[in-house]
Every structure is written in structure tokens, then in C-alpha cells.
Amino acid sequence: MSVLEPDIIAAQFRAAIRTELVTRNLSIKLVGFLASNDLASEAYARYTQTGCEDVGIHFELVKTDSNTIWSQLMAANDDPNVHGIFIYYPICGDARDTKLRNAVNFTKDVEGLTAYWLQKLYANVRFDDVAQIRKAILPCTPLAIIKILAQTSAYSHTVLPYAGKKITIFNRSEVVGKPLAYMLSHDGGTIYSFDIDGGIIIDGAHHTTHSIDRATALKQSDIVITGVPAPDFPKIQAKELKDHAICLNFSYLQNFTPQAKIQAQCYIPRVGPLTVAMCLRNALRLYNNYHQDQ
Known part of the structure; x- marks a missing residue:
């Protein structure tokens, strides 16, 4: 590990x-x-x-x-x-x-969470102008996760860096889990998205009619991402993971057992400092896009 x-x-x-x-x-x-x-x-x-x-x-x-x-x-x-x-x-x-x-x-939306920006994200519209000069604003925590995953072996420097990868995300909130699922799907990944109601598959940025269970999803997943702030969440165990899986936890609670962390090819315990850096990056991008000529 x-x-x-x-x-x-x-x-x-x-x-x-x-x-x-x-x-x-x-x-x-x-x-x-x-x-x-x-x-x-x-x-x-x-x-x-x-x-x-x-x-x-x-x-x-x-x-x-x-x-x-x-x-x-x-x-x-x-x-x-x-x-x-x-x-x-x-x-x-x-x-x-x-x-x-x-x-x-x-x-002025540093968080990138207004409907204006989320609609662009879900539609995979990456610019806010026809000339493609003003890049769209993305939510800070999902963007931080994207940036740190780009430093791992799961990332390929291609047009679709996660093509062929299966990724499980335990969190489907409108703030982190759902935007992150679509961002990774736009980059080629097949996403198994879980919340309290269970798991669904997001492939090519479209919800499928298929559901998936935790055991099947984890055994197939090259990347496992958790953000469950509930103490009663059953922590992910080593035996549930695919060999050489990359594991990332963004909850303030640890969602993996100690043995699962050891088994992971790479374990990322938090993203907080990078989330703040993405907020600053968004603030600068907003200034450059909309305010520098005022």
C-alpha cells in the first residue's frame, strides 16, 4: 500500500x-x-x-x-x-x-453548485462561451478528487482517461457524489453510484435501468470512493475489494477498515486541502472570466 x-x-x-x-x-x-x-x-x-x-x-x-x-x-x-x-x-x-x-x-459561484453550472456539468459542456475561452466552473470537492486521482496509476493520459475503469462511489449527494459520478463518467468510467437507497449504474453520463449490489460493485471496481458521514455505515473490508484497487475517503469519518487500507494499491485518506485549493482556483477563474474588465 x-x-x-x-x-x-x-x-x-x-x-x-x-x-x-x-x-x-x-x-x-x-x-x-x-x-x-x-x-x-x-x-x-x-x-x-x-x-x-x-x-x-x-x-x-x-x-x-x-x-x-x-x-x-x-x-x-x-x-x-x-x-x-x-x-x-x-x-x-x-x-x-x-x-x-x-x-x-x-x-460569483466559487462552489460551482448553482443549477447554471451543474446543468453544464451533467451535459458535459466544458465552456461557457462559443469561442471556448471561458472554462466552466466545477464543484470544488469533486474537482479535488479528480485532480488527486490523476496522480494515480488508474489515470491514463488520453481523451478518456478512465475508459474501461469501473468506479464505485458511496455518496450520491447533489454537492459531491452525483457531480463526481458524472465527471468520471464523462471521462470514460463506468460508475457504480450508491446512496441509502442502493446502487445504480451510470455509464456514458446516463442513468441505466439497472441496479447493482455492493458486493458485485466492489469486486469489479478499480477505484473505490467513499464519503459517508454515518457512523453506522458498514466499513469496506479488504475481502470486498478487487486486487490493486485504489481507495479514496473524503468523509470526515473513515469508511475503510485498517486492513482494507493496507490491501489497497493506493489509499487516499482525505482531500480537504485540495478542495480549498480548488475553491481558490475557481475564484481566480471567475475573476478572469467575468470580472477583470470591471
Whole structure:
């Protein structure tokens, strides 16, 4: 087993962003909204602030509540001095969060989670203009996972880097699991996507009518990705894995047994630092695409 940590890769992206900001003398402002006492959200906000300070992006954290955030978000949408917006969920913890997510101006959506960007992702539209100059914004955590998997032996430097690969993902959330499944499918992979309701197959970016069980999916999978924040999730065991599988965990809980980690050809225990780096990368891309001429 080898262990692949995200820190070095994240540092490389931050260095490139820092260099561009300094070379071009850019001033970029990112505003984050925190409206809960959720410990994970608070930690994410701190990591974002640290990352912004490291590369030279101005970061303002607004501590608010579910009633006030709407007016503050509209003000940030309209403020020409704000170039990126980040919301640390949960806010309300229900469908209102989706409505709030889609209220972010897509030209300032650092997370890449508005319907505007997700529709492009699911349709495999990779640019936001006919001339194909402005690259689309992708969700930060799925993008971080894509970037770290590109450092493994499963990745091939071809048009479809995951052609012929079978990939199991335990997480089908709209924030991470579903976008990630489609991104990997667009790159040639056959995806076995699991949530609490079971497993489905995503092939060529289309849901099939077929279902698949955990045992079958894992025994076939070259890559296994988990993001299950539930303590009662049955951890993946070594005997369930295909030989030489690459395993990645992005939950704050470890979803693999110690023996499964040892058996994996490569084990990736977290992606957090790279997720933050992708947020910074998205902020710079938004500035270049929509705000630099203001």
C-alpha cells in the first residue's frame, strides 16, 4: 500500500495561483457566509480563510443567520467589488438551502453548485462561451478528487482517461457524489453510484435501468470512493475489494477498515486541502472570466 496525501498537490495549485495574482497585480475578493454552529462548516471557513491569505485573495467571513443571509447574499451578488461567494452549509438544513444555493450569481459561484453550472456539468459542456475561452466552473470537492486521482496509476493520459475503469462511489449527494459520478463518467468510467437507497449504474453520463449490489460493485471496481458521514455505515473490508484497487475517503469519518487500507494499491485518506485549493482556483477563474474588465 502507498498513501497519497493531498497536501503537496494542493501546494502546487496554490503556488500557481499566488504567482498569477502577484504577476498580474490582481485584487480579488471572496465573501463567505456562515450561518450555523456546525463544527465542520466552521472548520471549512477557517481553512478557506487560511488558503486565501496564503495566495493573496482577500477573504471576508460574514457570520449571519437563516433570516438575514438572503438580503446579505443579494447585496454581495450586486457588489462589483465582490468577485466570489461561498456559503458554508447547512444554513436551514432543508430545501431552502437548495434555493439559497441557486440564488448565488453564477459569475460569483466559487462552489460551482448553482443549477447554471451543474446543468453544464451533467451535459458535459466544458465552456461557457462559443469561442471556448471561458472554462466552466466545477464543484470544488469533486474537482479535488479528480485532480488527486490523476496522480494515480488508474489515470491514463488520453481523451478518456478512465475508459474501461469501473468506479464505485458511496455518496450520491447533489454537492459531491452525483457531480463526481458524472465527471468520471464523462471521462470514460463506468460508475457504480450508491446512496441509502442502493446502487445504480451510470455509464456514458446516463442513468441505466439497472441496479447493482455492493458486493458485485466492489469486486469489479478499480477505484473505490467513499464519503459517508454515518457512523453506522458498514466499513469496506479488504475481502470486498478487487486486487490493486485504489481507495479514496473524503468523509470526515473513515469508511475503510485498517486492513482494507493496507490491501489497497493506493489509499487516499482525505482531500480537504485540495478542495480549498480548488475553491481558490475557481475564484481566480471567475475573476478572469467575468470580472477583470470591471
